[in-house]
Every structure is written in C-alpha cells, then in structure tokens.
Amino acid sequence: xxxxxxxxxxxxxxxxxxxxxxxxxxxxxxxxxxxxxxxxxxxxxxxxxxxxxxxxxxxxxxxxxxxxxxxxxxxxxxxxxxxxxxxxxxxxxxxxxxxxxxxxxxxxxxxxxxxxxxxxxxxxxxxxxxxxxxxxxxxxxxxxxxxxxxx
Numbered sequence: 450x451x452x453x454x455x456x457x458x459x460x461x462x463x464x465x466x467x468x469x470x471x472x473x474x475x476x477x478x479x480x481x482x483x484x485x486x487x488x489x490x491x492x493x494x495x496x497x498x499x500x501x502x503x504x505x506x507x508x509x510x511x512x513x514x515x516x517x518x519x520x521x522x523x524x525x526x527x528x529x530x531x532x533x534x535x536x537x538x539x540x541x542x543x544x545x546x547x548x549x550x551x552x553x554x555x556x557x558x559x560x561x562x563x564x565x566x567x568x569x570x571x572x573x574x575x576x577x578x579x580x581x582x583x584x585x586x587x588x589x590x591x592x593x594x595x596x597x598x599x600x
Contacts, residue, residue: 451497454490461486562589 461483468479555563558579565575572590576583 454493454497457486457490457493461490559589562586563593566590566593 464479464483464486558581561579562575562581565578570578572583572586575581576586579586
C-alpha cells in the first residue's frame with residue numbers, strides 16, 4: 450500500500466515528460482487524467498493515515514485490555530489464596546500410623562490418601578493437604594479395592 454502513491458506519482462511525471470517531449474500543447478484529456486491521478490494519490494494518503502490511526506487505537510485498546518485481564522487474574526488468585534487460607538485450619542491433624550508393616554506394597558503417601566479418605570475428607574482437601582493433583586487422588590481411591598496393585 451505504501452508503494453502505490455509513489456508509483457502513481459512516477460506515472461504522473463512520466464505523462465508530463467511524454468507531453469513535454471511531444472511538443473504538443475497539453476490537451477484537455479491529459480490534464481484531466483493528471484488531475485485525477487493527483488486526487489487519487491491524496492485520497493490514498495488520507496486512507497493510509499486513517500488506517501495508521503485506527504491501528505494505534507487498536508493497539509492501545511489491546512494493551513489496556515491486557516492490563517485489565519492481568520489485574521483481574523491477580524485479584525482472583527488473591528481471593529482463591531484467601532479462601533484456601535480459610536479452609537486450611539479446618540483440616541484434621543492425622544497422626545501417622547504407629548505400626549507400619551515394612552513389607553507392605555503400599556507407599557506411605559498412598560496409605561495417607563486412604564486414611565484421609567477413610568476419615569471423611571473430600572478429594573480436593575486430600576489433594577491440597579498432600580500436594581497431589583485431584584486426578585492422582587481419584588486414581589488411588591479407584592485402586593483401593595485392588596489393594597493398590599494394577600491388573
């Protein structure tokens with residue numbers, strides 16, 4: 450789009466040069482064509498300026514929207530952390546089992562998940578307390594009847 454005004458300008462100069470070289474007096478049609486080219490060039494430049502203006506406004510809008518999204522995400526994270534802090538004291542303190550079978554195929558984390566579930570805690574609470582994903586806790590609880598062994 451930036452080359453079009455330049456090309457039209459060069460084309461206009463070429464027409465002037467051809468008219469001058471021909472030593473013919475400029476006719477009405479050539480003058481009208483040159484005026485039309487000049488008008489077209491002005492209109493193209495005006496449209497380009499408008500496009501640049503719209504692009505800058507769009508860029509400003511995107512930047513402000515991005516900042517608003519960052520602020521809202523930060524606020525929502527803060528709210529979630531506050532909620533987690535409120536929920537944290539409600540966790541029951543479970544003492545580790547006093548007699549651990551050294552030959553048991555279950556890992557201590559697996560046993561702790563089963564104990565927390567047996568005490569009535571929900572999957573999100575167990576996952577948060579043991580720093581596991583909720584999917585991992587669900588998998589362990591699904592494997593419970595199998596004794597932790599995959600078949």
